[in-house]
Amino acid sequence: MQSILDFIEANHERYLAELKELLSIPSVSSQTERKAEMRRTAEWLQNHLQVVGLQNVQILETAGHPAVYADWLNASGTPTLLIYGHYDVQPEDPLDEWKTPPFEATIRDGNLYARGAADDKGQIFIHIKAIEAFLKNGGTLPTNIKIIFEGEEEIGSENLPALIEAHKDLLKCDLIVISDTDIFEKGVPSVTYSLRGLSYTEVEVIGPNSDLHSGSFGGSVHNPIQALAEMIASLHDKNGRVTVKGFYNDVRPVSKAERAAFKKLPWKDRTYAKKLGLKQLYGEKGYTTLERLWVRPTLECNGIWGGYTGEGAKTVLPARAFAKISMRLVPNQDSMKIGKLFEKHFKAIAPKTVQVKVKVLHGGEPAITPIDSPGVKTAVAALEKGFGKKPLYQGEGGSIPIVVDFKKLLKADSVLLGFGLPDENAHAPNEFINLDNFFGGIRTCAHFYKDLPEYWKKGKK
């Protein structure tokens, strides 16, 4: 094992040069005009996985952006680990807030800045380099490995379930490892045991049948922006609770054990607020910030637009106003059910002066993974070796809907072994990955592959 770790240590510079190349391709899955860049990224990965020494490397087509597959299955008698990640990234806007261009990776203060550095190109690259270290030093892996990197995570992984269904045998595995989450903070490695789900909607408030002059008509018509603002304002009560009827019906109560586990984590509201530039935090009354983030559901406005938004003044009373509104879900909320509850509620609160349309764009289910499973135990051991520190348990506010799909379609549990940081601007300008975590991640993954067969055997006893 030492030769593997020495090899990793000796190749830091090369790893960064290769990763920069991967990060330079703007693989924004939500933008139609970037379709060719998506394909270029998949082909880059295909080529790189071949160079690394993986076998059976191939592009798997979907109805949308392609996925990339590879495997190495010559470690007989070992469990088969499926490594999942995604190569697509969030849009880079607002572009003018980036200190360095989003698709020209730049190192500053021990961090690598680029769109996708942490979410999730940097993290899939961690696995590739851990695999390479074994294959270039002895030519074998300690456990069977399959890889699936998809290109539609940021747009809801719509075609992934069909892809898994179509390639059930190819993707058959004993355990899945997903590296798309954060460790708790720099120097505090952690395993994520719970994930929030998502229900994402777009709403439209329709007033008059045409944009109107706000002088000639103002005062007689309910302005759709005003109506939308009034409706959005009513979606939270004065205690910060979501008012959508039935929203909390299926929410699993937070247990005493969970509350105690979260209290072990180093956390100060004041530090958190200061880092975000806020004088005061906001949230549901009766819960701590970590509880609000990990085990309580929320409702957020992700975007709003209507009327004149250009330079200067236009005295228009617009015909329509729009918003993107999403909800983060916790067990045992169901994203379809919540989407429907929201649609029903939003239509019910619309005043007679306007009409309302609601589109449920996509959703993902919340999930919890057992802490005493062999996969999570291997992860805890590997993190301790990779980072030299006992990891803690944490939740994750974001969604990885694929965890639910894998369980359903491949009957396998997922281990969430993430190497991001919570403040790395995953969906914002100046996204980065911390280089200590990046290299620590490669070491951790190497240990994970090495240790998995033994924990697996014990677990199966």
Place this chain on the structure above:
Amino acid sequence: MQSILDFIEANHERYLAELKELLSIPSVSSQTERKAEMRRTAEWLQNHLQVVGLQNVQILETAGHPAVYADWLNASGTPTLLIYGHYDVQPEDPLDEWKTPPFEATIRDGNLYARGAADDKGQIFIHIKAIEAFLKNGGTLPTNIKIIFEGEEEIGSENLPALIEAHKDLLKCDLIVISDTDIFEKGVPSVTYSLRGLSYTEVEVIGPNSDLHSGSFGGSVHNPIQALAEMIASLHDKNGRVTVKGFYNDVRPVSKAERAAFKKLPWKDRTYAKKLGLKQLYGEKGYTTLERLWVRPTLECNGIWGGYTGEGAKTVLPARAFAKISMRLVPNQDSMKIGKLFEKHFKAIAPKTVQVKVKVLHGGEPAITPIDSPGVKTAVAALEKGFGKKPLYQGEGGSIPIVVDFKKLLKADSVLLGFGLPDENAHAPNEFINLDNFFGGIRTCAHFYKDLPEYWKKGKK
């Protein structure tokens, strides 16, 4: 006079061809990239006024877009009439809602469709053609005339007061006529006796110091879009009254006589709502729709934006959200004072979880013109001859701040002689001018010039 009217009748086709040319130049004053088009329009007008036979034609430079001046001062012993209009237009967006291109004027069902057809290129063209009818038939005008067409009305006429100040002698006059308003409805000619003012602001709500991932941070931070929505929602109470502290302090109460005058106008709320595609109107409790539109102040959201507004889903919790908020003012509200009251109020209602910036972009004062003045009397007589029908009195919900400036700087009253229609989409897609009103307007203006000297003499006795 019959030869003048016959000439007008005989030249309808040519008028439309010339107006289409004027309407083809996209003179959007608010957009920096259209600066050259603004100059082109001023030069087109300069050339056309020369061809028509006006004298002393010249472009007057300002700190912004230029104005165009011309005169004809050979009718000794007559009052000097200053004709004011503007050649700049509103932005054409949203472009995809236009049935025919905004800068390719098209006739459909007796209307001429184009950006600026009614507001205000079509209306300044009415005066040019009435003047031409006299100068091409006898070579003289019945009264002295000066023309000033500005290029910044849609952006608040910021440089016009300085221009008037700099050319006080050139612009000296006895009366001003402004054609930038509507008649009450097709077949109901009317004179506008009151105008609303305007105070236009842009607000910014600032939350965290960077866009955040709505999964990782949602639930702990007051979303700036939500905060903005809550603040906007609070700007009206349940009776539709504006809650800005002190907003109604200086509002002139609506008199019994005004309420009675408005009741003479043909009006049905149901027809109005139906035309706008609305099931229910909205407005301040205790006032009729016409009162709400003409003699009561309002607050409107002209635009709102924040977060992700593109295609698909982006799970962002944005750092900032913006809105354009304007108020329509009535006598004796003061636009500066109201702007300050709004700024103070908006900052006062901001929760501690966000920061707020308010910019007061521009303003204009409300105004009332005496109904028994010689100018208004001439207008009433001219409208009756031009349209064959006794005109009514009405208010105007929009603003013409220049009325206030003219009174202050030139010590002259303004007569509001408008030929638009209230549903002509002045600031919206598919703006048009009705051709009956266009030609009726030319006849009315010819009568106005002809009758003014006599009414003026009587008025001065």
